Amino acid sequence: MPRRIVFVSFRLTPAKDHYGTPREYLPMRLLTFNSVRLKSWHLTRIRSPFWRLYCNLDAGAEIRFGRTRMPLDARAVYLVPAWVTWDGDSRPGVRHVYAHFDLPGMAGALTQRAFPRPMKVHPQTKARYARGPNLGGEMERLAKAFAHAEVPDPLLVCWAKSLVYRGLQLAFAQVPRAVREQCLHPAIGVPALDALLNHVEEHLHEDLGLNALAEHLHCSRAQVTRLFRKQLGVSPGVYVAERRIAHASELLVHGEASIEQVAERCGFPNRYYFTRIFSRMLGVPPAKYRKLSARR
Secondary structure: OOOOOOOOOOOOOOEEOOOOOEEOOOOOEEEEEEEEEOOOEEEEEEOOOOEEEEEEOOOOEEEEEOOEEEEEOOOOEEEEOOOOOEEEEEOOOOEEEEEEEEOOOOOHHHHHHHOOOOEEEEOOOOOOOOOOOOHHHHHHHHHHHHHHOOOOOHHHHHHHHHHHHHHHHHHHOOOOHHHHHHHOOOOOOOHHHHHHHHHHHHOOOOOOOHHHHHHHHOOOHHHHHHHHHHHHOOOHHHHHHHHHHHHHHHHHHHOOOOHHHHHHHOOOOOHHHHHHHHHHHHOOOHHHHHHHHHHO
């Protein structure tokens, strides 16, 4: 008896911003994709505003969070969420493939609710969506391709982004549905918040206090606060600080601007206030953060 083929489809209604322009449901900014041979990897109380996808080609490294130890198996893939505090150690010589990326719009509180700790995303034999290409093998092949590329290649960038999204897919498969549905762009269907988040992202160097946000939205301070708390789970001030620190950490790791210049570009009045807020949110001052990132 011939097998019956049934085609099932669904329509993902386009998300739109304040001006009716289609928006991504889960935008991702790839910051870096690289491979290194670790010389010294002893990290203490690391807390970062960007996400990490790790694949070690050799055993001998581990991540610790709280009282939990997570050995990093060779060629397995791990997701380290943003805003999570963790420690890491490795023996010298471990081949380390990694991607750093940002998920704009996912506030720290929402991230910690969905992803409270680092997790192994592949292999996951019990996961519903675990079938498909070997993610660790693909990351290894891409790392070799990048090593031989003399100039940036759109093909490799698309490949890297597809692997990051694949890792996120496997991670979301381990999150309860009710929680993961909150992680889609929280401003979808809320034009006022969408306009405000765009404004924040594009004007981090300007005044983004509660009065300025309320004036931009033509509403009261209380309305702005309720909007942020309801959709993002944090106050406007906390969200703005998170985005400023996220941008600052990117400039520190991938740029050569001085601490004073980074502070100015991210909307902090001076280096000393910037250092205080940065240290409070990430556990280390900007200069040490840059030094640790370079050593890794």
